[in-house]
Amino acid sequence: MTAPLTPSHQPPHDDPWQSPSAGGPSFAADGGEKGASDMRTELRQAVVVLVAVAVSGVALGLLWLWLAPRVPLISDATAVFLKDTEGEEAIAADGVFLLLALGFGAVSGAAVFLFRRRGGIPLVIGLALGGLLGAVLAWKVGTWLGPTPDVVAHAKAAGTGVTFDAPLELNAKGALLGWPVAALVVHLALTGLFGPRDPEPVPDWTWPSRDV
Helix, strand or coil: CCCCCCCCCCCCCCCCCCCCCCHHHHHHHHHHHHHHHHHHHHHHHHHHHHHHHHHCHHHHHHHHHHHCCCCEEEECCCCEEECCCCCCHHHHHHHHHHHHHHHHHHHHHHHHHHHCCCCCHHHHHHHHHHHHHHHHHHHHHHHHHCCCCCHHHHHHHHCCCCCEECCCCCCCHHHHHHHHHHHHHHHHHHHHHHCCCCCCCCCCCCCCCCCC
16 A cells, blocks of 8 residues: 555645635735825825926916016007017017926926926826916916006007007917926936936846755
């Protein structure tokens, strides 16, 4: 008679009804809860970034109103004309807005990187949307606080032959994209240069043992 291959006091390792380890489900649950908590944290930080960047558009609007050149107009009691028909003040106003938007985008991209070096998709989306909303807010603030858009009423108040300023306008609407594009470029560059690196895998140099 031959002895059984599997001792009676040890269950076979290939038993399909064997209960799994008690620690397995708890580890999986802990990992899932940690991942959900990290995602909620990233979403909260993305909302904070979006609001903070968008609100800073007020500062851009005030700077644009202060630095943008004025377009001089003049009235002869029958119509309103450009005082300098060859002037480029309107184009210069668009250029000032674009340069300021690029500067604000670079600063906001660097600030967001310092705020959270690990980055993340929600944070990048919040930065881009915040930059776009900030640019739109700056445009509205500048035009609202600038000279009145009612040119006829402004001409009547100024009088015949008196020079007055035209409304502050943004003719090149593509300049609104300067802020989000600059913010994303700067943030991506800083993340690539100074962001945290994933640890490189350590090679296993142990040789498998050979049975003699």
